[in-house]
Amino acid sequence: MHRPISRNAKRMRLLVTFAVKAEFSPWSSRHPFVPYEFENWERRRDFDVFKANIGSTEATVLLTGIGGENADMALRSIPVESYDVCISTGLAGALEAGLEPGDVVVARTSKTLDKEVKVGSDSALVDCAVACGAWSAKSSITVERIAATAEEKEKLGSRGSIVEMETAYILAAAEKKHVPAVAIRAISDAVDEDLPLDFSRILDSRGRFKVGGLLREVGLHPYRIGPLLKFARQSHAAARKLADFLDRYVPALAVRSSRVGSQNVEEVSAT
Secondary structure, X not given: OOOXXXXXXXXXXXXXXXXXXXXXXXXXXXXXXXXXXXOOOOOOOOOOEEEEEEOOEEEEEEEOOOOHHHHHHHHHOOOHHHOOEEEEOOEEEEOOOOOOOOOEEEEXXXXXXXXXXXXXXXXXXXXXXXXXXXXXXXXXXXXOXXXXXXXXXXXXXXXXXXXEOOHHHHHHHHHHOOOOEEEEEXXXXXXXXXOOOOHHHHEOOOXXXXXXXXXXXXXXXXXXXXXXXXXXXXXXXXXXXXXXXHHHHHHHHHHHHHHHHHHHHHXXXXX
């Protein structure tokens, strides 16, 4: 009889990507996330990385910044192949009338507007997300600029269910390294809502928000303060709903992973 061996008999290593810290903050406040420190402290870190143990899962969070180019560079900065599962998450705009702010959506496909990048989410990860309460959507559209108006979102409605700016590139990077990945987003704004500002004016080269740019935009358009505060509350509430979902989803993935590991042990033991 052979000794039971399974390469899956280990803690699940999970990679979760958010664009910006505001999306991550509600989840990070619930778990002991700490900044990842490189062995060489002099090495410049372009993208923020956080790590925590959540139950039996080793979770790594990568903040990619906003946009496909930033997402692509961020994924190249870490060893994606060392992870068992990748979750591309954060907030998104709705392109369907039935989706409301706070809804959590899992997309079966993610694609760029020109369809040059088109990647499917892992079907088992999608099914697990649906079982944990996510809405199932056919596709997420990854665009190069923020869809700021209801008119823009209406035009995109024939292309997909939600719109964001990173997921197709993240899933493509995971697919290249043969890592199962899934697209999960919480809705920050409904299809008939205009955003209160052109957020592309207040982002730095890494797609992160510039406080000075925000203050300047508000100073030039003070009537937008009310809608901006409403959108901020709405987005924070959506990020909390996303954190609630992840706290159900991550343990469910860990259970699924342990079952796969047990099956592999049985198969090896029987040979």
